[in-house]
Amino acid sequence: xxxxxxxxxxxxxxxxxxxxxxxxxxxxxxxxxxxxxxxxxxxxxxxxxxxxxxxxxxxxxxxxxxxxxxxxxxxxxxxxxxxxxxxxxxxxxxxxxxxxxxxxxxxxxxxxxxxxxxxxxxxxxxxxxxxxxxxxxxxxxxxxxxxxxxxxxxxxxxxxxxxxxxxxxxxxxxxxxxxxxxxxxxxxxxxxxxxxxxxxxxxxxxxxxxxxxxxxxxxxxxxxxxxxxxxxxxxxxxxxxxxxxxxxxxxxxxxxxxxxxxxxxxxxxxxxxxxxxxxxxxxxxxxxxxxxxxxxxxxxxxxxxxxxxxxxxxxxxxxxxxxxxxxxxxxxxxxxxxxxxxxxxxxxxxxxxxxxxxxx
Numbered sequence: 001x002x003x004x005x006x007x008x009x010x011x012x013x014x015x016x017x018x019x020x021x022x023x024x025x026x027x028x029x030x031x032x033x034x035x036x037x038x039x040x041x042x043x044x045x046x047x048x049x050x051x052x053x054x055x056x057x058x059x060x061x062x063x064x065x066x067x068x069x070x071x072x073x074x075x076x077x078x079x080x081x082x083x084x085x086x087x088x089x090x091x092x093x094x095x096x097x098x099x100x101x102x103x104x105x106x107x108x109x110x111x112x113x114x115x116x117x118x119x120x121x122x123x124x125x126x127x128x129x130x131x132x133x134x135x136x137x138x139x140x141x142x143x144x145x146x147x148x149x150x151x152x153x154x155x156x157x158x159x160x161x162x163x164x165x166x167x168x169x170x171x172x173x174x175x176x177x178x179x180x181x182x183x184x185x186x187x188x189x190x191x192x193x194x195x196x197x198x199x200x201x202x203x204x205x206x207x208x209x210x211x212x213x214x215x216x217x218x219x220x221x222x223x224x225x226x227x228x229x230x231x232x233x234x235x236x237x238x239x240x241x242x243x244x245x246x247x248x249x250x251x252x253x254x255x256x257x258x259x260x261x262x263x264x265x266x267x268x269x270x271x272x273x274x275x276x277x278x279x280x281x282x283x284x285x286x287x288x289x290x291x292x293x294x295x296x297x298x299x300x301x302x303x304x305x306x307x308x309x310x311x312x313x314x315x316x317x318x319x320x321x322x323x324x325x326x327x328x329x330x331x332x333x334x335x336x337x338x339x340x341x342x343x344x345x346x347x348x349x350x351x352x353x354x355x356x357x358x359x360x
Contacts, residue, residue, distance in 0.1 A: 002029040011059030021198030034189035108162040128154030291340030
């Protein structure tokens with residue numbers, strides 16, 4: 001029987017709002033749990049409280065004293081040494097290089113550039129590189145539970161696929177992961193925790209099973225709402241009919257009707273929805289003709305022709321270092337194409353949010 005790694009008993013945590021309200025949960029050996037919820041809803045806070053980085057306002061987190069834990073969060077470490085020292089410590093090259101598991105992790109996260117990465121100073125790395133190095137360190141260490149906050153954010157498609165495959169093979173390792181990557185959750189998670197309204201709702205299965213279960217819960221709620229609305233109509237009709245002969249309206253029925261009416265949600269203000277459409281964009285947002293994108297002597301994109309319309313929703317994918325972010329900066333006007341022409345719609349306002357949130 002799997003042993004319990006950690007348990008939380010009625011933990012609460014609040015900042016500007018209550019994020020966790022008397023939550024009780026637990027994690028056992030080998031469990032794979034995905035954490036989902038709205039941005040700012042408490043997912044990362046839950047992870048930090050369970051890892052011991054944050055202290056709950058009330059309640060208690062108990063961790064098995066024999067268990068080894070590791071946390072990958074979204075904050076950069078202030079480590080000053082080399083990447084090699086950060087990941088493998090004082091081990092000699094022949095000590096870790098002879099371990100096929102370590103070699104697999106380095107190849108999976110750094111490809112053929114692992115030696116080059118290991119020789120660099122840790123503080124010279126970009127935010128994305130630091131995240132991959134931190135993930136490598138966790139996967140190499142002999143841990144019982146790893147807590148991962150958005151581990152796929154700085155991995156390309158091949159890197160995400162490799163990480164999912166690697167974790168599936170290591171069934172003895174318990175994983176608690178916050179991610180927006182639905183495919184990744186479906187690949188590795190056996191259970192989903194949804195952090196919503198201060199609660200943690202638990203669903204069996206991966207992300208697809210969670211969506212189906214939530215849809216069924218919504219269907220049941222919809223049926224309950226329909227039943228409640230029908231009851232409201234009956235109570236209101238009874239109130240309008242007036243008192244039957246020789247009787248008066250029982251007070252409990254009047255009170256019940258008033259409570260039902262008070263709980264009825266206000267109708268949605270359609271004017272709010274129309275505010276989003278007050279500025280007409282026209283038929284064109286961006287038009288790009290024969291553009292060339294370069295960094296130094298490297299040509300990232302050559303002869304790009306692209307029209308972006310107001311209704312377009314576009315995802316840009318590619319290998320790490322292939323030029324995705326540079327292209328985004330060029331589209332935002334922060335970086336110039338080396339050749340070609342880009343035309344911007346007259347009423348178009350552009351905004352760029354980088355992966356390090358420097359614009360906030």
